Amino acid sequence: MRRHHAADLPPSVGGDILKATNDKLGKFDKGGGRCSRLCSLLILAATISMLARHCYDFGVAGSSATGTVARVEHGLSSSRHRTRKINPIARGKSPFSDPFISPPRDAGHTNSGKALPDPLASSVPVDTGSSVTGPDGGGEQRGEHAFARALAAANDRGDLCGDRYIYVQELPPRFNTDLLRDCGTLSPWTDKCKHTANGGFGPQLSGSQGGVLQETGWYDSDEHMLDVIFHDRIKRYECLTNDSSLAAAIFVPFYAGLDVARHLWGHNASSRDALALDMVRLVTARPEWRAMGGRDHFFVAGRTTWDFRRLGNGSTGWGSSLLRLPAVRNMTALVLEASPWNLNDAAIPYPTSFHPATDEGIFFWQDRVRGLKRQWLFSFAGAARPEDARSIASHLVEQCAASAACSLMECRKGPSNRCDSPAGVMKLFQSSTFCLQPQGDTYTRRSVFEALLAGCIPVFFHPGTAFVQYTWHLPKNHAEYSVYISEEDVRRNVSVEERLRRIRPDDVERMRGAVVGLIPAMIYSDTSSKLESTVNDAFDVAVEAVTRKVTKIRKRIVEGLPEDEKLEIYSWKYPLLGEGQKVEDSHEWDPLFASN
Known part of the structure; x- marks a missing residue:
């Protein structure tokens, strides 16, 4: 966008116009009687109007009281092709460097003096006109x-x-x-x-x-x-x-x-x-x-x-x-x-501790975790929650501690908590084929993304931990990259180890390959020095999903189609629907999301 300022103007523009105006007025005075006083006033008014229009178009600065007038050019015409320009900006620097962009008013009123909209109002203004x-x-x-x-x-x-x-x-x-x-x-x-x-x-x-x-x-x-x-x-x-x-x-x-x-x-x-x-x-x-x-x-x-x-x-x-x-x-x-x-x-994914600056850094890490030898069948990083009747964490701690095939990292509050160490968690997950991921304080936990980053196949016990959450970033078919064991099975003391040993080695390799392939979309890259990328990270995936969502809404409005209305109580189910499926169709997870 181009903004015209007084500094951009040829120094003679304003002065030339005023000089020309004075010359014209002088000629009329010398003519003595060739033009009446009324005629002179009309010419003066026209000249002032011309000056005002010229100042608006070219951004001539006014007095300190009025500031600078600038006309904003609204980009290129839609009929012209625009080329992509990638302009990296130093970390922390604003992309909006134009000093003449007025800061937003931080007050309770608009410039017109009218009160700002009530955020608790139920109606939301929408401009559906032609402008x-x-x-x-x-x-x-x-x-x-x-x-x-x-x-x-x-x-x-x-x-x-x-x-x-x-x-x-x-x-x-x-x-x-x-x-x-x-x-x-x-x-x-x-x-x-x-x-x-x-x-x-x-x-x-x-x-x-x-x-x-x-x-x-x-x-x-x-x-x-x-x-x-x-x-x-x-x-x-x-x-x-x-x-x-x-x-x-x-x-x-x-x-x-x-x-x-x-x-x-x-x-x-x-x-x-x-x-x-x-x-x-x-x-x-x-x-x-x-x-x-x-x-x-x-x-x-x-x-x-x-x-x-x-x-x-x-x-x-x-x-x-x-x-x-x-x-x-x-x-x-x-x-x-x-x-x-x-x-x-x-x-969208929790931030992990890995923020590579180049695509090569991502590829190197993928190759590394793909080729690791994993000594443990499964592992668990977490804490027992005996006070929480809903949690199965205590059951998993007991099963892991009793198994020679499981590595347990108990998380404790305080500065000695090993679960707060990125290297400690990575070491555990890199040495494990499967990583147990029950619910945390809420449905989800950061540990899910640390496990994926380590190339460890996650084991979920509730669909709310990942399957119905990160639908922009994870495959719709959860069996491609994870194992699901219901919480009720764990409460009935079903052996997690036995379930995992039943999985064929070929399927394990297939799932690990899928997990490693998901790594780029799970991380937030450091782009402070990168001019371009061939890899979409978590940020890219999220922004693309948002713009795709907005464009879809706009196209429906233009085509005169009704809003794609959805029942909020089924919001978890919509991303899981396949071709021809309806939200009313039964699903095995319906009882788990039966009510708010």
Whole structure:
């Protein structure tokens, strides 16, 4: 996008016009009586009008009180082919370097003085008219719908970014970077400041840690830094645009996970909701919102969905109400664990500690874990949960401890917890053929992705741990890469070891090959020095899924088709449906998701 500033103008433009005007007025004065006073006034008015128009078009700076006037050029015509440009940006630097881009107002009112929209309102404004809204809020008659240019770009085969453009909705720093500045408040129990370094990757691990890790690409990463990792990565996304009418999706850089973590313990509901409500007021007041009422907006909330779904309207209960706000229900939230009964969130992988900077680093790691000799049939890294009647962890600890074919790493709270060591966990999983992955505090656990990274075949006991969660990143057919043993079988003391020994060696090799093939889509790469990539990582997979979702909605609107309505109580089931299957058809997991 090209913005014209006073510095771009030829120095003589304004002066030449004024000189010409004065010369003309002088001629009329010398003519004495050849033109009446009224005629002179009309000529002066026309000249002032011409000056005003010229200043608008070329961005002539006004006084300090009025600032600079700039006309925004809305990109290239959709009829022209645009070439893909990949411009890597240094870590931490904003991709929006134009100093004349006005920062968003951080106040309770819009520029017009009208109050911002109520985030608790049930109605969401949608612009379904014929104008296309650009980043400056102006409209241009370009098509039947406000997103016509974006669809045209998506169909432009000469533009490699056509269906991938992302527009970043600017927010005041208190919604993101200020939280990193105040990192000491992010957790009441541990110091999170070190984990905010390196774009959210945390401190770099030195050496190979006894031959377990590669020399480079490994970090001491915190699983709850996904907000920072995703935002830092999107700053270097190759298809950014600052023309929202071209965007396949709009990213809102709100660090929802870091914000709510500050208030989960010892704070009231008002504190937990305050920043989320402010974000909604600001975003819904922006012209970009009107195009689709937020259905083209997405953000990252780097915790499980349950931290943002406080039940009821009271002040008690766990977490914030972010994902229950009416406006946010139109947006897409990328979380570490999604709800099986809601449609406005999607699960993406937990961050592991491996963030390779090159494709070769990924390929080298895949070759390494593929060729490892594994001395243990299975292993378990976890802790018994005798106080939790729902958990089967205690049963698995007992079975693993009693088996000569199992390696057990018991996780304990405190600084001596071996499960907090990336090298320790990797060593365990690299030496095991199968890795037991029961539910954690919630359905999912980071250990799933550490096992996949180590080339260890995961054993799941509940479909909510992976099968109905990471549907963008994992195969629909779970038998390709994993083993499923029901929790009820474990509670009946069915032997996990016997079940695993029944699997034929050929099938084990096939599953391990599938697991190793999944590794690129499970990791968040370090792209700070990479100009291009042939491998799609977890970030790439998630962004592509979001843009594909938005484009599908837009095409249905253009074609006059009704919304693809889905019952939220079956949200876990929709990604599993095959050709011709209906959501009402019975499924073996129906009893496990019978109610919210």
